[in-house]
Amino acid sequence: MCKDALETAFEITRLVKFSPKRNAAFDKIRAAKKNDNQSPVGLRTFCHTRWTVRGDSLESVVANYNSLLQLWEESLESGRFEPDVKARIIGVKTVMQNFRFLYGLKLSETVMKLTDHLSKTL
Numbered sequence: 001m002c003k004d005a006l007e008t009a010f011e012i013t014r015l016v017k018f019s020p021k022r023n024a025a026f027d028k029i030r031a032a033k034k035n036d037n038q039s040p041v042g043l044r045t046f047c048h049t050r051w052t053v054r055g056d057s058l059e060s061v062v063a064n065y066n067s068l069l070q071l072w073e074e075s076l077e078s079g080r081f082e083p084d085v086k087a088r089i090i091g092v093k094t095v096m097q098n099f100r101f102l103y104g105l106k107l108s109e110t111v112m113k114l115t116d117h118l119s120k121t122l
Contacts, residue, residue, distance in 0.1 A: 002111075005104030006046075006054070008095050009061050012068060013046040015088060025074060029067045043068075055112035062109055069096060 016026050026043065043064055046057040061068070072093040076086070095101050 001100050001104035002108045003104075004095075005101055005108050006058075008092060008101055009058055009105065009108075010046045011088065011092055012061055012096075013043060013057065015085075015092060016043050016068075016071070017045055022071065022075060026064075026067065026071050029070050029074070030064065033067060055109060055115070058105060058109035058112055062105060065096070069093065072096075 016022050030042065041060050041063050044057045044060040046054065072089050075081070075089055076093075079086070
């Protein structure tokens with residue numbers, strides 16, 4: 001469950017951060033929701049090799065969960081991308097709405113945040 005959540009979080013950050021258009025749309029959605037107690041933290045890049053930055057990245061996915069779902073909706077409505085990207089967005093959106101993802105994400109965030117602090121003190 002945690003492995004799947006980590007892989008999905010990595011895919012989420014790739015879909016947003018590697019597309020200037022989606023990244024701008026995400027920032028616009030976050031700005032519009034700023035008055036709704038939205039987290040000031042943007043989406044942080046997820047690194048497969050550096051464990052010390054995973055906790056913050058997972059926390060940013062949790063904090064921006066609703067904005068990400070709205071981004072996927074708007075992206076799918078615009079429909080101006082290649083079929084493989086559309087399939088990735090549909091897949092991520094579907095997984096994000098699953099309890100196993102939410103539970104695995106929150107559990108992974110808790111564990112990773114603890115290990116982040118351990119590695120900084122060594």
